[in-house]
Amino acid sequence: MTLAVHLADADYGWVYVVVGWSLTGAVLAAYFGRMALRIRRAEKSLPPEPER
Amino acid sequence: MSGAGATHTVGRDRLLDPRVSRAFGWASLVSLVALGLFGLWGAPEDATQKEAQRLMYLHVPSAWLAYLAFGVTALASLLFLWPRTRSMVWDRLAGASAELGVLFTALTLILGSLWGRPVWGIWWAWDARLVTTAVLFFLYLGYLALRRIPTGDPVGAGKRNAIAALIAFVDVPIVHFSVEWWRTLHQKATVFNPQLSAHIHGVMALTLWIGVIAFTILYVYLLDRRYRLAALEDEMEQREVDLAIAARVGTPRDGGTAPDPVEVGR
Numbered sequence: 001m002t003l004a005v006h007l008a009d010a011d012y013g014w015v016y017v018v019v020g021w022s023l024t025g026a027v028l029a030a031y032f033g034r035m036a037l038r039i040r041r042a043e044k045s046l047p048p049e050p051e052r
Numbered sequence: 053m054s055g056a057g058a059t060h061t062v063g064r065d066r067l068l069d070p071r072v073s074r075a076f077g078w079a080s081l082v083s084l085v086a087l088g089l090f091g092l093w094g095a096p097e098d099a100t101q102k103e104a105q106r107l108m109y110l111h112v113p114s115a116w117l118a119y120l121a122f123g124v125t126a127l128a129s130l131l132f133l134w135p136r137t138r139s140m141v142w143d144r145l146a147g148a149s150a151e152l153g154v155l156f157t158a159l160t161l162i163l164g165s166l167w168g169r170p171v172w173g174i175w176w177a178w179d180a181r182l183v184t185t186a187v188l189f190f191l192y193l194g195y196l197a198l199r200r201i202p203t204g205d206p207v208g209a210g211k212r213n214a215i216a217a218l219i220a221f222v223d224v225p226i227v228h229f230s231v232e233w234w235r236t237l238h239q240k241a242t243v244f245n246p247q248l249s250a251h252i253h254g255v256m257a258l259t260l261w262i263g264v265i266a267f268t269i270l271y272v273y274l275l276d277r278r279y280r281l282a283a284l285e286d287e288m289e290q291r292e293v294d295l296a297i298a299a300r301v302g303t304p305r306d307g308g309t310a311p312d313p314v315e316v317g318r
Contacts, residue, residue, distance in 0.1 A: 011102065013101070013103040014106075016166045017106045020162075020167070024110050024159055027155070035281055039284060042284035046287060046288060
């Protein structure tokens with residue numbers, strides 16, 4: 001860990017960029033995906049909209 | 053909402069027309085791809101921060117979205133508290149926007165920390181901007197926890213939620229002006245600071261704007277989806293209550309004439 005941090009401090013800022021961008025993409029995709037699944041599940045458990 | 057009886061606490065079940073919502077979904081996808089292309093390849097490397105500066109194309113839009121989301125939560129809470137505009141729609145909108153605000157505040161803190169390590173040499177500092185942002189995160193996390201406390205009085209719960217949201221919002225201007233009020237490691241306002249008149253490389257400025265626009269479109273889309281989910285969950289809960297009452301009283305569930313809790317609460 002110490003070595004990795006030391007290397008990144010010098011000229012390996014791109015390591016942090018890769019981690020930051022990947023993390024942001026993963027968090028947003030996971031949040032959206034989970035929400036889409038919950039919406040689909042809720043819509044299935046309720047009767048069709050015209051009948052409500 | 054159509055139907056009677058079962059829908060008295062649900063109100064409007066969609067924020068946007070489904071076609072408009074889909075358009076926002078595609079627009080956010082396209083703009084995020086553009087942000088990725090510009091942020092990772094199009095924009096040049098910073099002279100002093102080098103590659104780490106590319107984190108700013110996510111950090112700044114995330115911080116902007118946190119402000120926007122908590123601003124919408126505060127406005128919706130005010131509209132709920134005001135008797136003339138009181139509707140469960142505002143309570144639901146406030147909750148949906150606060151959840152997004154917490155998500156983007158967390159991203160702001162994490163991305164800022166990832167940028168701080170190579171540029172400042174530290175992951176975290178007890179700096180006024182950083183601390184007030186962390187406080188903001190925990191305040192709204194508490195607000196979301198408060199919303200989950202079950203209650204038999206939706207209007208009372210809505211008022212409680214709205215007051216909590218407005219108290220939490222006090223921290224937003226403190227976060228924003230913290231860099232002016234205290235001496236901080238975090239830089240002061242840069243892009244729109246007339247005293248600084250920062251000269252930002254054209255492609256860098258463009259990428260920052262793409263980020264802000266892409267995240268704003270994404271916010272509208274996610275807010276619509278989160279609102280839709282909240283409305284469906286409210287409807288499911290209401291149907292369960294109606295079925296339980298119908299089973300106990302022995303009347304058909306659609307014949308219920310339960311009063312609108314919003315009307316009762318006025």
